[in-house]
Amino acid sequence: MKSNNLSQIDISNEEIGSLNGYIKRKNTAVLTVMFTDIKNFTLVTEEKGEKYSREIREAHDKLLTNIIQKNNDGLVIKFIGDAVMAVFSEPSSAVERALEIQKAITAFNNNHPEYEDLSIRIGMHMGQVAVDDNVQADVFGRHVNRASRIESLADGGQIYLSYTVFDSAKGWLSEHENIQWQPHGRYLVKGIKEPIEVYEVLNNSHAKPRAPLNGKKQTNFPKGLISVGLVVAGFIFAFSLSNYTKIESGSASLSSDIGASNYANNADTAGEQTNPVILNGVSIDSWMYQIQGLDENAKIDSLAVTDYDMLVVEPGNDFIDFSYDTDYLVKRLERKLNGDDRILLAYADIGQASDYRSYWQSDWIAPTKNKRGSPSFLITTDPDGWVGNYPVAYWQSEWKEIWLKPDGIVAKLAKAGFHGIYLDWVEAYDDDAVRDVALLQGVSPENEMMLFIEQIGAAGRAIRPDFIVIAQNAPYLINHNPARYVAMIDGIATEDTWFFGEGDAEWDDANAGDLTGGERHYEEYSTTNRISQNQIYLSLGVPVFTVDYCISEKNANLTYSNSRRAGFIPLVTRVSLSELSETPPN
DSSP: OOSSGGGGGGGOOOTTTHHHHHHHHHEEEEEEEEEEEEEEEEHHHHHHHHHHHHHHHHHHHHHHHHTTTGGEEEEEEETTTTEEEEEOOOOOHHHHHHHHHHHHHHHHHHTTTEEEEEEEEEEEEEEEEEEEEEESOOSSSSSHHHHHHHHHHHOOOOEEEEEHHHHHHHHHTOTTEEEEEEEEEEEEETTTTEEEEEEEEETTTOOOOOOOOEEEEOOOOGGGGGGHHHHHHHHHHHHHHTSSOOOOOSSSSTTTSTTTTSSOOSSGGGOOOOOEEETTTTEESEEEEEEOOSSSSHHHHHHTSSSOOOOEEEEOOBBBSSOOOHHHHHHHHSTTTTOOEEEEEEESSSSSETTTTTTTTOOOOOOSSSSOOOOOTTTTOTTOOOOTTEOTTTHHHHHHHHHSSSSSSHHHHHHHHHHHEEEEOGGGGGGGGHHHHHHHTTHHHHHHHHHHHHHHHHHTTOOOTOOEEESSSOGGGGGOOOHHHHOSSHHHHHHEEEEEEETTTTTTSTSSOBOOGGGGGGGGGGGHHHHHHHHHHHTTTTEEEEEESSSHHHHHHHHHHHHHHEEEEEEEETTOOOHHHHHHHH
Protein backbone atom coordinates (compact mmCIF):
# COMPACT_ATOMS: atom_id res chain seq x y z
CA MET A 1 0.00 0.00 0.00
CA LYS A 2 2.85 2.34 0.86
CA SER A 3 5.80 3.42 -1.29
CA ASN A 4 9.22 2.76 0.18
CA ASN A 5 11.03 6.03 -0.40
CA LEU A 6 10.52 9.70 -1.01
CA SER A 7 12.36 9.75 -4.30
CA GLN A 8 9.42 7.92 -5.91
CA ILE A 9 7.41 11.16 -5.88
CA ASP A 10 7.19 12.53 -9.41
CA ILE A 11 8.85 15.97 -9.34
CA SER A 12 7.59 18.38 -11.99
CA ASN A 13 8.10 21.74 -10.29
CA GLU A 14 11.43 23.14 -11.47
CA GLU A 15 11.64 25.45 -8.45
CA ILE A 16 11.93 22.45 -6.19
CA GLY A 17 14.16 20.48 -8.53
CA SER A 18 15.19 16.89 -7.96
CA LEU A 19 14.13 15.60 -4.56
CA ASN A 20 16.59 12.77 -4.92
CA GLY A 21 19.32 15.36 -5.33
CA TYR A 22 18.24 17.17 -2.19
CA ILE A 23 18.35 13.91 -0.25
CA LYS A 24 21.83 13.04 -1.48
CA ARG A 25 23.29 16.50 -0.84
CA LYS A 26 21.59 17.77 2.30
CA ASN A 27 19.05 15.21 3.53
CA THR A 28 16.40 17.92 3.18
CA ALA A 29 13.64 18.76 0.73
CA VAL A 30 11.04 21.48 0.24
CA LEU A 31 7.75 19.63 0.57
CA THR A 32 4.10 20.21 1.37
CA VAL A 33 3.28 18.19 4.47
CA MET A 34 -0.31 16.99 4.96
CA PHE A 35 -1.91 15.62 8.10
CA THR A 36 -5.39 14.08 8.11
CA ASP A 37 -7.41 12.80 11.05
CA ILE A 38 -10.80 11.14 11.54
CA LYS A 39 -12.90 13.27 13.86
CA ASN A 40 -14.15 11.47 17.01
CA PHE A 41 -12.76 8.13 15.86
CA THR A 42 -11.67 7.12 19.36
CA LEU A 43 -15.22 7.63 20.61
CA VAL A 44 -16.56 5.47 17.75
CA THR A 45 -14.05 2.77 18.66
CA GLU A 46 -15.19 2.82 22.27
CA GLU A 47 -18.84 2.52 21.24
CA LYS A 48 -18.58 0.10 18.30
CA GLY A 49 -15.60 -2.05 19.26
CA GLU A 50 -12.23 -2.93 17.77
CA LYS A 51 -13.54 -5.11 14.91
CA TYR A 52 -15.76 -2.34 13.59
CA SER A 53 -13.04 0.30 13.93
CA ARG A 54 -10.49 -1.90 12.16
CA GLU A 55 -12.83 -2.35 9.19
CA ILE A 56 -13.44 1.39 8.97
CA ARG A 57 -9.77 2.26 9.32
CA GLU A 58 -8.71 -0.24 6.65
CA ALA A 59 -11.24 1.21 4.20
CA HIS A 60 -10.16 4.74 5.15
CA ASP A 61 -6.45 3.96 4.77
CA LYS A 62 -6.94 2.37 1.35
CA LEU A 63 -9.10 5.23 0.11
CA LEU A 64 -6.70 7.96 1.21
CA THR A 65 -3.60 6.12 0.01
CA ASN A 66 -5.02 5.70 -3.50
CA ILE A 67 -5.86 9.41 -3.72
CA ILE A 68 -2.66 10.74 -2.16
CA GLN A 69 -0.31 8.58 -4.23
CA LYS A 70 -2.20 8.97 -7.54
CA ASN A 71 0.18 9.86 -10.41
CA ASN A 72 3.09 9.67 -7.93
CA ASP A 73 2.40 13.25 -6.87
CA GLY A 74 2.28 12.39 -3.17
CA LEU A 75 3.49 9.83 -0.69
CA VAL A 76 1.94 8.43 2.46
CA ILE A 77 4.69 8.65 5.07
CA LYS A 78 2.93 6.88 7.92
CA PHE A 79 -0.36 6.02 9.57
CA ILE A 80 -0.64 7.29 13.14
CA GLY A 81 -3.69 5.53 14.53
CA ASP A 82 -6.58 7.03 12.58
CA ALA A 83 -4.37 9.84 11.23
CA VAL A 84 -2.33 9.98 8.02
CA MET A 85 0.88 11.88 7.39
CA ALA A 86 1.76 12.50 3.73
CA VAL A 87 4.02 14.73 1.62
CA PHE A 88 3.71 16.29 -1.82
CA SER A 89 6.25 17.83 -4.14
CA GLU A 90 3.78 20.50 -5.27
CA PRO A 91 1.36 22.43 -3.04
CA SER A 92 -1.23 22.58 -5.84
CA SER A 93 -1.25 18.77 -6.01
CA ALA A 94 -1.63 18.61 -2.24
CA VAL A 95 -4.67 20.90 -2.35
CA GLU A 96 -6.24 18.98 -5.24
CA ARG A 97 -5.77 15.69 -3.40
CA ALA A 98 -7.24 17.15 -0.21
CA LEU A 99 -10.36 18.24 -2.10
CA GLU A 100 -10.58 14.79 -3.68
CA ILE A 101 -10.34 13.19 -0.24
CA GLN A 102 -13.27 15.20 1.09
CA LYS A 103 -15.33 14.39 -2.00
CA ALA A 104 -14.45 10.69 -1.77
CA ILE A 105 -15.32 10.55 1.93
CA THR A 106 -18.75 12.03 1.22
CA ALA A 107 -19.31 9.38 -1.47
CA PHE A 108 -18.08 6.63 0.88
CA ASN A 109 -20.56 7.72 3.55
CA ASN A 110 -23.41 7.72 1.00
CA ASN A 111 -22.48 4.27 -0.30
CA HIS A 112 -21.96 2.63 3.10
CA PRO A 113 -24.99 3.32 5.30
CA GLU A 114 -23.94 0.38 7.49
CA TYR A 115 -21.09 2.50 8.89
CA GLU A 116 -21.09 5.67 10.94
CA ASP A 117 -20.31 8.67 8.70
CA LEU A 118 -16.61 9.50 8.52
CA SER A 119 -15.56 13.12 8.96
CA ILE A 120 -11.98 14.01 7.99
CA ARG A 121 -10.03 17.13 8.92
CA ILE A 122 -6.94 18.09 6.94
CA GLY A 123 -4.08 20.50 7.60
CA MET A 124 -1.11 21.45 5.40
CA HIS A 125 2.08 23.48 5.53
CA MET A 126 5.02 23.82 3.15
CA GLY A 127 8.68 24.24 4.01
CA GLN A 128 12.13 22.70 4.02
CA VAL A 129 11.98 19.49 6.05
CA ALA A 130 14.59 16.98 7.16
CA VAL A 131 14.43 13.68 5.28
CA ASP A 132 15.31 10.19 6.46
CA ASP A 133 15.09 7.84 3.49
CA ASN A 134 17.53 5.08 4.45
CA VAL A 135 15.06 2.31 5.31
CA GLN A 136 11.58 3.79 5.29
CA ALA A 137 10.64 7.26 4.20
CA ASP A 138 10.21 9.81 6.96
CA VAL A 139 10.29 13.57 7.35
CA PHE A 140 10.53 15.69 10.45
CA GLY A 141 11.27 19.19 11.70
CA ARG A 142 9.45 22.37 12.61
CA HIS A 143 7.50 22.57 9.33
CA VAL A 144 6.12 19.09 9.97
CA ASN A 145 5.03 20.27 13.44
CA ARG A 146 3.34 23.30 11.88
CA ALA A 147 1.33 21.11 9.52
CA SER A 148 0.19 19.00 12.47
CA ARG A 149 -0.86 22.07 14.47
CA ILE A 150 -2.79 23.51 11.51
CA GLU A 151 -4.69 20.23 11.17
CA SER A 152 -5.63 20.44 14.86
CA LEU A 153 -7.42 23.74 14.16
CA ALA A 154 -9.71 22.19 11.57
CA ASP A 155 -13.06 20.55 12.14
CA GLY A 156 -14.43 17.53 10.30
CA GLY A 157 -14.80 18.10 6.57
CA GLN A 158 -12.40 21.06 6.54
CA ILE A 159 -9.05 21.68 4.82
CA TYR A 160 -6.79 24.26 6.46
CA LEU A 161 -3.61 25.62 4.89
CA SER A 162 -0.74 27.82 5.93
CA TYR A 163 -0.03 30.93 3.88
CA THR A 164 2.88 29.22 2.08
CA VAL A 165 0.59 26.52 0.67
CA PHE A 166 -2.18 29.00 -0.18
CA ASP A 167 0.21 31.42 -1.92
CA SER A 168 1.83 28.69 -4.01
CA ALA A 169 -1.28 26.70 -4.89
CA LYS A 170 -3.81 29.45 -5.62
CA GLY A 171 -2.25 30.53 -8.90
CA TRP A 172 -2.00 26.98 -10.23
CA LEU A 173 -5.62 26.21 -9.34
CA SER A 174 -7.17 29.53 -10.33
CA GLU A 175 -9.10 28.01 -13.25
CA HIS A 176 -10.71 25.25 -11.20
CA GLU A 177 -14.44 25.74 -10.78
CA ASN A 178 -16.09 25.84 -7.37
CA ILE A 179 -12.84 26.26 -5.43
CA GLN A 180 -13.12 28.89 -2.70
CA TRP A 181 -10.22 30.27 -0.68
CA GLN A 182 -11.11 31.70 2.72
CA PRO A 183 -8.60 33.57 4.94
CA HIS A 184 -9.24 33.04 8.66
CA GLY A 185 -6.51 35.26 10.10
CA ARG A 186 -3.52 34.56 12.32
CA TYR A 187 -3.79 31.91 15.04
CA LEU A 188 -1.56 31.03 17.96
CA VAL A 189 -1.10 27.30 18.33
CA LYS A 190 0.52 25.18 20.99
CA GLY A 191 4.31 24.91 20.87
CA ILE A 192 4.81 27.68 18.26
CA LYS A 193 5.41 31.21 19.52
CA GLU A 194 4.66 33.15 16.36
CA PRO A 195 1.10 33.08 15.00
CA ILE A 196 0.28 31.07 11.87
CA GLU A 197 -1.76 32.61 9.08
CA VAL A 198 -4.56 30.15 8.36
CA TYR A 199 -6.49 29.72 5.11
CA GLU A 200 -9.27 27.32 4.19
CA VAL A 201 -9.88 25.77 0.78
CA LEU A 202 -13.18 24.13 -0.09
CA ASN A 203 -15.53 23.15 -2.88
CA ASN A 204 -18.19 25.80 -2.44
CA SER A 205 -20.83 23.74 -4.24
CA HIS A 206 -21.35 21.59 -1.13
CA ALA A 207 -19.51 23.27 1.77
CA LYS A 208 -19.19 26.59 3.52
CA PRO A 209 -16.08 28.03 5.19
CA ARG A 210 -15.90 27.90 8.98
CA ALA A 211 -13.42 29.64 11.27
CA PRO A 212 -11.29 27.47 13.60
CA LEU A 213 -13.04 26.25 16.72
CA ASN A 214 -9.72 25.71 18.52
CA GLY A 215 -6.71 27.93 18.92
CA LYS A 216 -6.58 31.61 19.74
CA LYS A 217 -6.92 34.24 17.03
CA GLN A 218 -4.46 37.11 17.19
CA THR A 219 -5.87 40.59 16.69
CA ASN A 220 -3.47 42.83 14.83
CA PHE A 221 -3.14 46.58 15.36
CA PRO A 222 -2.36 48.77 12.34
CA LYS A 223 1.40 49.31 12.38
CA GLY A 224 1.13 53.00 13.10
CA LEU A 225 -1.00 52.36 16.16
CA ILE A 226 1.10 49.67 17.82
CA SER A 227 3.19 52.00 19.98
CA VAL A 228 0.18 54.14 20.88
CA GLY A 229 -1.82 51.03 21.73
CA LEU A 230 0.88 49.74 24.04
CA VAL A 231 1.04 53.04 25.88
CA VAL A 232 -2.74 53.19 26.27
CA ALA A 233 -2.93 49.55 27.33
CA GLY A 234 -0.20 50.10 29.87
CA PHE A 235 -1.99 53.14 31.29
CA ILE A 236 -5.32 51.28 31.52
CA PHE A 237 -3.67 48.31 33.21
CA ALA A 238 -1.83 50.50 35.71
CA PHE A 239 -5.04 52.35 36.48
CA SER A 240 -6.92 49.08 36.93
CA LEU A 241 -4.36 47.74 39.38
CA SER A 242 -4.54 50.93 41.42
CA ASN A 243 -8.26 50.30 41.96
CA TYR A 244 -8.00 46.63 42.94
CA THR A 245 -6.01 44.53 45.36
CA LYS A 246 -2.32 44.94 44.60
CA ILE A 247 -0.22 41.93 43.73
CA GLU A 248 3.26 41.62 45.15
CA SER A 249 5.65 40.38 42.50
CA GLY A 250 8.89 38.41 42.83
CA SER A 251 11.83 38.69 40.46
CA ALA A 252 9.72 38.04 37.36
CA SER A 253 7.73 40.80 35.74
CA LEU A 254 4.06 41.17 36.65
CA SER A 255 1.65 39.61 34.18
CA SER A 256 -1.06 41.86 32.79
CA ASP A 257 -3.32 38.80 32.63
CA ILE A 258 -3.25 37.96 36.31
CA GLY A 259 -7.02 37.98 36.44
CA ALA A 260 -7.37 40.54 39.24
CA SER A 261 -10.17 42.38 37.49
CA ASN A 262 -12.05 39.25 36.43
CA TYR A 263 -12.61 37.59 39.78
CA ALA A 264 -12.36 38.51 43.46
CA ASN A 265 -10.28 41.62 43.94
CA ASN A 266 -10.51 42.32 47.65
CA ALA A 267 -8.76 40.56 50.50
CA ASP A 268 -11.98 40.35 52.49
CA THR A 269 -13.43 37.91 49.94
CA ALA A 270 -10.62 35.41 50.47
CA GLY A 271 -12.74 33.28 52.76
CA GLU A 272 -15.55 32.69 50.27
CA GLN A 273 -16.34 29.02 49.74
CA THR A 274 -17.39 27.09 46.67
CA ASN A 275 -19.54 23.98 46.83
CA PRO A 276 -17.25 21.22 48.11
CA VAL A 277 -16.18 18.33 45.89
CA ILE A 278 -17.27 14.80 46.82
CA LEU A 279 -14.79 11.99 46.14
CA ASN A 280 -15.52 8.48 47.46
CA GLY A 281 -18.05 10.00 49.84
CA VAL A 282 -15.58 12.51 51.29
CA SER A 283 -16.43 16.21 51.07
CA ILE A 284 -13.33 18.15 50.00
CA ASP A 285 -13.11 21.87 50.59
CA SER A 286 -9.35 22.16 51.24
CA TRP A 287 -6.26 20.13 50.39
CA MET A 288 -2.50 19.96 50.97
CA TYR A 289 0.33 18.85 48.71
CA GLN A 290 3.72 17.79 50.13
CA ILE A 291 6.24 15.56 48.36
CA GLN A 292 9.55 16.33 50.08
CA GLY A 293 10.79 15.95 53.65
CA LEU A 294 8.45 13.14 54.68
CA ASP A 295 11.33 10.83 55.58
CA GLU A 296 11.00 12.42 59.02
CA ASN A 297 8.07 11.06 61.03
CA ALA A 298 7.73 14.46 62.70
CA LYS A 299 6.79 15.94 59.30
CA ILE A 300 4.20 13.20 58.84
CA ASP A 301 2.82 13.94 62.30
CA SER A 302 2.50 17.63 61.40
CA LEU A 303 0.38 16.69 58.40
CA ALA A 304 -1.67 14.24 60.43
CA VAL A 305 -3.00 16.87 62.84
CA THR A 306 -4.22 19.18 60.06
CA ASP A 307 -7.86 19.32 59.03
CA TYR A 308 -7.27 19.11 55.28
CA ASP A 309 -9.85 16.99 53.47
CA MET A 310 -7.37 15.67 50.89
CA LEU A 311 -3.63 15.09 51.10
CA VAL A 312 -1.31 14.50 48.15
CA VAL A 313 2.01 13.07 49.30
CA GLU A 314 5.11 11.41 47.93
CA PRO A 315 4.86 7.74 49.04
CA GLY A 316 8.66 7.57 49.21
CA ASN A 317 8.84 3.77 49.14
CA ASP A 318 11.00 3.61 46.01
CA PHE A 319 13.83 6.06 46.67
CA ILE A 320 17.29 4.57 46.11
CA ASP A 321 19.22 6.35 48.89
CA PHE A 322 16.47 6.50 51.52
CA SER A 323 12.83 5.57 51.82
CA TYR A 324 9.95 7.06 53.72
CA ASP A 325 8.24 4.93 56.33
CA THR A 326 5.31 4.43 53.96
CA ASP A 327 3.33 2.19 56.33
CA TYR A 328 3.56 4.81 59.07
CA LEU A 329 2.69 7.57 56.57
CA VAL A 330 -0.49 5.83 55.38
CA LYS A 331 -1.68 4.87 58.86
CA ARG A 332 -1.19 8.42 60.18
CA LEU A 333 -2.69 10.24 57.21
CA GLU A 334 -5.56 8.10 55.87
CA ARG A 335 -7.96 9.60 58.42
CA LYS A 336 -8.19 12.89 60.27
CA LEU A 337 -7.24 13.06 63.93
CA ASN A 338 -10.92 13.01 64.95
CA GLY A 339 -11.52 9.85 62.94
CA ASP A 340 -13.24 11.52 59.97
CA ASP A 341 -12.44 10.22 56.51
CA ARG A 342 -10.16 12.05 54.14
CA ILE A 343 -8.62 11.27 50.76
CA LEU A 344 -4.95 10.24 50.67
CA LEU A 345 -3.36 10.25 47.20
CA ALA A 346 0.10 9.07 46.18
CA TYR A 347 2.11 11.42 43.98
CA ALA A 348 3.44 9.71 40.83
CA ASP A 349 5.43 11.13 37.92
CA ILE A 350 4.27 9.04 34.95
CA GLY A 351 5.79 11.14 32.15
CA GLN A 352 9.34 11.27 33.46
CA ALA A 353 11.93 8.83 34.79
CA SER A 354 13.82 9.85 37.93
CA ASP A 355 17.39 8.69 38.54
CA TYR A 356 16.81 8.60 42.31
CA ARG A 357 14.08 5.92 42.22
CA SER A 358 14.59 2.20 42.64
CA TYR A 359 13.47 1.33 39.11
CA TRP A 360 16.50 3.22 37.74
CA GLN A 361 19.07 0.58 36.78
CA SER A 362 22.83 1.00 37.11
CA ASP A 363 23.37 0.46 33.38
CA TRP A 364 20.85 3.11 32.32
CA ILE A 365 22.32 6.18 30.60
CA ALA A 366 20.64 9.51 31.29
CA PRO A 367 19.74 11.58 28.22
CA THR A 368 21.07 15.06 27.57
CA LYS A 369 19.18 17.98 26.10
CA ASN A 370 20.22 16.93 22.58
CA LYS A 371 20.78 13.18 22.87
CA ARG A 372 18.47 10.37 23.92
CA GLY A 373 19.46 8.02 26.71
CA SER A 374 19.30 4.28 27.28
CA PRO A 375 16.86 2.51 27.50
CA SER A 376 15.36 4.10 24.43
CA PHE A 377 12.35 5.49 26.30
CA LEU A 378 14.63 8.09 27.98
CA ILE A 379 14.25 11.11 25.69
CA THR A 380 15.59 14.39 27.12
CA THR A 381 16.11 16.52 30.24
CA ASP A 382 13.39 18.21 32.26
CA PRO A 383 12.45 21.53 30.57
CA ASP A 384 11.78 23.28 33.90
CA GLY A 385 15.16 22.50 35.42
CA TRP A 386 14.24 19.71 37.84
CA VAL A 387 17.52 17.79 38.18
CA GLY A 388 17.50 14.02 37.68
CA ASN A 389 14.14 13.92 35.86
CA TYR A 390 13.85 12.89 32.21
CA PRO A 391 10.76 12.92 29.94
CA VAL A 392 10.03 9.48 28.53
CA ALA A 393 8.34 7.73 25.62
CA TYR A 394 5.58 6.62 27.99
CA TRP A 395 3.94 4.37 25.37
CA GLN A 396 6.89 1.98 25.25
CA SER A 397 6.25 -1.36 26.96
CA GLU A 398 9.42 -1.30 29.06
CA TRP A 399 8.28 1.92 30.77
CA LYS A 400 4.68 0.79 31.14
CA GLU A 401 5.68 -2.48 32.81
CA ILE A 402 7.33 -0.55 35.63
CA TRP A 403 3.90 0.86 36.45
CA LEU A 404 1.39 -1.77 35.36
CA LYS A 405 2.79 -5.24 36.08
CA PRO A 406 1.23 -7.17 39.01
CA ASP A 407 3.96 -6.02 41.37
CA GLY A 408 4.43 -2.63 39.67
CA ILE A 409 4.20 0.85 41.12
CA VAL A 410 0.40 1.23 40.85
CA ALA A 411 -0.31 -2.14 42.49
CA LYS A 412 2.08 -1.39 45.35
CA LEU A 413 0.42 1.98 46.02
CA ALA A 414 -3.08 0.47 46.09
CA LYS A 415 -1.94 -2.35 48.37
CA ALA A 416 -0.20 0.13 50.68
CA GLY A 417 -3.56 1.76 51.39
CA PHE A 418 -3.50 4.90 49.26
CA HIS A 419 -6.97 5.87 48.10
CA GLY A 420 -5.72 6.76 44.66
CA ILE A 421 -2.98 8.31 42.56
CA TYR A 422 -2.06 11.88 41.63
CA LEU A 423 -0.46 11.85 38.17
CA ASP A 424 2.27 14.35 37.41
CA TRP A 425 3.73 15.06 33.98
CA VAL A 426 0.67 14.08 32.04
CA GLU A 427 1.82 17.01 29.90
CA ALA A 428 4.58 14.78 28.50
CA TYR A 429 2.23 14.29 25.55
CA ASP A 430 2.73 17.97 24.64
CA ASP A 431 6.49 18.21 25.16
CA ASP A 432 8.16 19.01 21.83
CA ALA A 433 10.94 16.43 22.24
CA VAL A 434 8.44 13.72 23.20
CA ARG A 435 6.16 14.62 20.29
CA ASP A 436 9.07 14.37 17.85
CA VAL A 437 9.81 10.82 19.01
CA ALA A 438 6.12 9.90 18.86
CA LEU A 439 5.96 11.18 15.30
CA LEU A 440 9.00 9.14 14.29
CA GLN A 441 7.53 6.02 15.91
CA GLY A 442 4.12 6.54 14.31
CA VAL A 443 2.04 6.94 17.47
CA SER A 444 -0.39 9.60 18.62
CA PRO A 445 0.98 11.13 21.84
CA GLU A 446 -2.52 12.19 22.94
CA ASN A 447 -4.05 8.74 22.39
CA GLU A 448 -1.13 7.01 24.07
CA MET A 449 -1.29 9.23 27.15
CA MET A 450 -5.02 8.61 27.49
CA LEU A 451 -4.44 4.86 27.11
CA PHE A 452 -1.71 4.95 29.78
CA ILE A 453 -3.97 6.79 32.24
CA GLU A 454 -6.79 4.31 31.55
CA GLN A 455 -4.41 1.42 32.23
CA ILE A 456 -3.16 3.01 35.46
CA GLY A 457 -6.72 3.44 36.69
CA ALA A 458 -7.55 -0.17 35.79
CA ALA A 459 -4.44 -1.46 37.60
CA GLY A 460 -5.44 0.44 40.75
CA ARG A 461 -9.08 -0.63 40.64
CA ALA A 462 -8.06 -4.28 40.24
CA ILE A 463 -6.92 -4.05 43.86
CA ARG A 464 -9.07 -1.21 45.20
CA PRO A 465 -12.38 -0.77 43.28
CA ASP A 466 -12.77 2.88 44.38
CA PHE A 467 -9.22 3.82 43.32
CA ILE A 468 -9.10 7.55 42.47
CA VAL A 469 -7.16 9.08 39.55
CA ILE A 470 -6.38 12.80 39.49
CA ALA A 471 -4.29 14.23 36.65
CA GLN A 472 -2.03 17.22 37.21
CA ASN A 473 -1.74 19.85 34.47
CA ALA A 474 -2.16 19.11 30.73
CA PRO A 475 -5.56 20.88 30.79
CA TYR A 476 -5.82 20.83 26.98
CA LEU A 477 -5.65 17.04 26.71
CA ILE A 478 -9.42 16.93 27.18
CA ASN A 479 -9.87 18.69 23.82
CA HIS A 480 -8.54 15.61 22.04
CA ASN A 481 -11.42 13.42 23.22
CA PRO A 482 -13.60 14.93 25.97
CA ALA A 483 -15.87 11.92 26.60
CA ARG A 484 -12.98 9.52 26.90
CA TYR A 485 -10.88 11.75 29.16
CA VAL A 486 -13.74 12.57 31.51
CA ALA A 487 -14.43 8.85 31.91
CA MET A 488 -10.89 8.04 33.07
CA ILE A 489 -10.17 10.76 35.66
CA ASP A 490 -11.83 11.77 38.92
CA GLY A 491 -10.39 15.29 38.91
CA ILE A 492 -7.73 17.57 37.50
CA ALA A 493 -5.22 19.71 39.34
CA THR A 494 -3.46 22.59 37.64
CA GLU A 495 -0.38 24.47 38.77
CA ASP A 496 0.58 28.11 38.22
CA THR A 497 -2.78 29.61 37.27
CA TRP A 498 -1.82 32.87 38.99
CA PHE A 499 1.70 32.42 40.42
CA PHE A 500 4.59 30.01 39.94
CA GLY A 501 8.02 29.29 41.43
CA GLU A 502 11.37 28.47 39.91
CA GLY A 503 12.19 24.78 39.43
CA ASP A 504 14.40 23.29 42.17
CA ALA A 505 14.03 26.44 44.34
CA GLU A 506 14.30 25.67 48.07
CA TRP A 507 11.50 26.60 50.46
CA ASP A 508 13.13 29.86 51.59
CA ASP A 509 14.43 30.95 48.18
CA ALA A 510 13.23 34.30 46.85
CA ASN A 511 12.01 32.56 43.69
CA ALA A 512 10.00 29.89 45.51
CA GLY A 513 6.83 31.73 44.50
CA ASP A 514 5.19 35.03 43.50
CA LEU A 515 6.51 34.79 39.91
CA THR A 516 4.24 35.73 37.01
CA GLY A 517 4.40 36.27 33.26
CA GLY A 518 7.03 34.96 30.84
CA GLU A 519 6.60 31.69 28.98
CA ARG A 520 4.76 30.14 31.93
CA HIS A 521 1.83 32.52 31.34
CA TYR A 522 2.25 32.93 27.58
CA GLU A 523 -0.85 33.08 25.34
CA GLU A 524 -2.97 29.91 25.80
CA TYR A 525 -1.43 29.46 29.24
CA SER A 526 -2.29 32.98 30.34
CA THR A 527 -4.27 33.20 33.56
CA THR A 528 -7.51 33.97 31.74
CA ASN A 529 -7.08 31.07 29.31
CA ARG A 530 -6.13 28.66 32.10
CA ILE A 531 -9.30 29.58 33.98
CA SER A 532 -11.48 29.20 30.88
CA GLN A 533 -9.97 25.82 30.05
CA ASN A 534 -10.40 24.55 33.62
CA GLN A 535 -14.04 25.56 33.57
CA ILE A 536 -14.60 23.14 30.68
CA TYR A 537 -13.87 20.38 33.21
CA LEU A 538 -16.36 21.85 35.67
CA SER A 539 -19.03 21.95 32.97
CA LEU A 540 -18.49 18.21 32.43
CA GLY A 541 -18.65 17.39 36.14
CA VAL A 542 -14.92 17.03 36.76
CA PRO A 543 -13.64 18.84 39.90
CA VAL A 544 -10.71 21.22 39.49
CA PHE A 545 -7.98 21.71 42.10
CA THR A 546 -5.50 24.56 41.72
CA VAL A 547 -2.04 24.87 43.27
CA ASP A 548 -0.16 28.15 43.05
CA TYR A 549 3.16 29.13 44.56
CA CYS A 550 3.30 32.31 46.64
CA ILE A 551 5.47 33.82 49.32
CA SER A 552 3.43 36.98 49.82
CA GLU A 553 0.33 36.61 51.99
CA LYS A 554 -1.46 39.19 49.85
CA ASN A 555 -0.83 37.20 46.70
CA ALA A 556 -1.95 34.04 48.48
CA ASN A 557 -5.22 35.62 49.64
CA LEU A 558 -5.89 36.93 46.15
CA THR A 559 -5.27 33.49 44.68
CA TYR A 560 -7.57 31.71 47.14
CA SER A 561 -10.28 34.26 46.41
CA ASN A 562 -9.93 34.13 42.63
CA SER A 563 -9.75 30.33 42.52
CA ARG A 564 -12.90 29.90 44.61
CA ARG A 565 -14.77 32.48 42.59
CA ALA A 566 -13.94 30.44 39.48
CA GLY A 567 -15.35 27.30 41.10
CA PHE A 568 -12.03 25.57 41.92
CA ILE A 569 -10.59 24.09 45.14
CA PRO A 570 -7.37 26.07 45.76
CA LEU A 571 -4.05 25.53 47.51
CA VAL A 572 -1.25 28.08 47.86
CA THR A 573 2.18 26.84 48.94
CA ARG A 574 5.80 27.07 47.69
CA VAL A 575 7.30 25.29 44.73
CA SER A 576 9.55 22.87 46.65
CA LEU A 577 6.47 21.31 48.31
CA SER A 578 8.68 20.42 51.26
CA GLU A 579 6.76 22.00 54.15
CA LEU A 580 3.22 22.66 55.29
CA SER A 581 1.94 25.78 53.58
CA GLU A 582 2.52 29.01 55.50
CA THR A 583 -0.45 30.53 53.68
CA PRO A 584 -3.29 28.10 54.36
CA PRO A 585 -6.84 29.10 53.39
CA ASN A 586 -8.59 31.39 55.84
